[in-house]
Amino acid sequence: MIAQEISHDPDLKDYKLKFPDFLQDSPPSNLQTVFKSSTQFSAGSDAHTFIVSVSILDEGAQTPSVANANLFIMQLCSNIGAGLIGSLNLKLDDGYSMPVPSTLVLNFSHTTGSDELSLQIDEASAQIKLSNQSPLDLQVSRYALVSASSITVASVPLHLPPGTAVPIPLPAEHADLSLAEDAQLILPAPMMKADVARFLNFQTVDVQETQYVIAIDAGSVNFNKFDSIVASITFATLPTVAPQVLTLTKHIHADSTHIVIPLENAVFSLPGEVDLTIKFSDGATADLKFTLQNDFTVQPVLVLLQSDIDNNMAGRV
Incomplete structure (x- = not known):
């Protein structure tokens, strides 16, 4: 459209519209988020395009890269506001030394390309x-x-x-x-963490696996009739991870453990199957066994409710 306006302007009709191919080094282009470690801007493989590469590293023991990566992805998925905002400082040509800032928006709902x-x-x-x-x-x-x-x-x-x-x-x-x-x-509504993997090119730098905490909390369960609750957690998509067994009693209502998993699972999706065995304190009632499903990336702590037990008790023959 701009090219058409130029061609119809008698003072500009002999000029040709050209989009920028280069960036100014000073001031540098930027991406406004506290969850990145560094950002690199470079020319894309197609003409007049640019690549934004974001690195997220561990920032000490209290700020692991997985936590920052999850928060960064939440910004990409946000449907409130514009998500991640930054600035591309474009260089028009050698004859014009001043940077030309262009607003940069990264968001699954708002960012579009032109070559699809x-x-x-x-x-x-x-x-x-x-x-x-x-x-x-x-x-x-x-x-x-x-x-x-x-x-x-x-x-x-x-x-x-x-x-x-x-x-x-x-x-x-x-x-x-x-x-x-x-x-x-066209995005899923609501957009879950497991959906995000389709829209991101996820690359690890030097560590392929990470320690991840999974837990179960039965703080709302009435233990008056129970001796213990044993949870065996398995991951069908990670057969090399041994079953994790957590035991709860009237004195210990929550338990956790560390597992070593691929970084992608820690960031996107970690579906687990939790086999629960309820042992009764009277010694005569048969154990109650049932299974719950939980994505430990979305909810690292599985909250066991009294209603989960009651519903399965009601269905027992």
């Missing part, structure tokens, strides 16, 4: 095939078809799964046609 959609003109059917070349579902809320002499804007919602295409009308004037679109990722 392609168009293919079909003159015979007077249509354009709009294709989604990304591996993710996209929702186009509006688009503009820009030619040398006109702009056609359409506010038509279009849902494009990965690798699919939809037809849109071909305008009569379509010489040197280009596309401008307003597209967003």
Whole structure:
């Protein structure tokens, strides 16, 4: 659209619009978040694009990288406000030394790219095939078809799964046609931690595994009739992790243990199966056994409720 305005301006018609390819070193570009250790900005593989690389490291024993990574991901997932905000300080050319700041927003709901959609003109059917070349579902809320002499804007919602295409009308004037679109990722609602892995390229630097605390809390359980509660926790996706056994009594209502797991599980998803055995203090009542499911990334401490026991007692023959 800017190029069209330039071509129609008699004072600028001989100029060519060019987008920036370089960044100014001073002042440096920045990303405003306390949960990062460092940020690096560099040129992307495609022309006029830039890459933001964020490193998150352990900041002492009290601030492990996993905790900061989880908080950073929460900012990316936030649907309140704009999420992560920063500034790209662009360099136009050697003849213009002043930095040109451009606002940077990183958020799954608001950040979009421009290379996910392609168009293919079909003159015979007077249509354009709009294709989604990304591996993710996209929702186009509006688009503009820009030619040398006109702009056609359409506010038509279009849902494009990965690798699919939809037809849109071909305008009569379509010489040197280009596309401008307003597209967003189609995100799960609500967006859970396990969903995030689809949208992030997660890389570890020098440590592939980390210690992670899992726990069970039965503070609200009435132990008057119980001698003990034994919880055996297993992880189907991590067969090398041995079953973890935690024991609760009328004197110990909570217990925890450390396990060594891949960093990805500590950040994204750690589904566990908790086999519970309730032993009664009268010595005559048979043990009550039942199973609970818990994602220990979302909820590192499984809270066992009295109602969990009562519901399974009621269903026992």
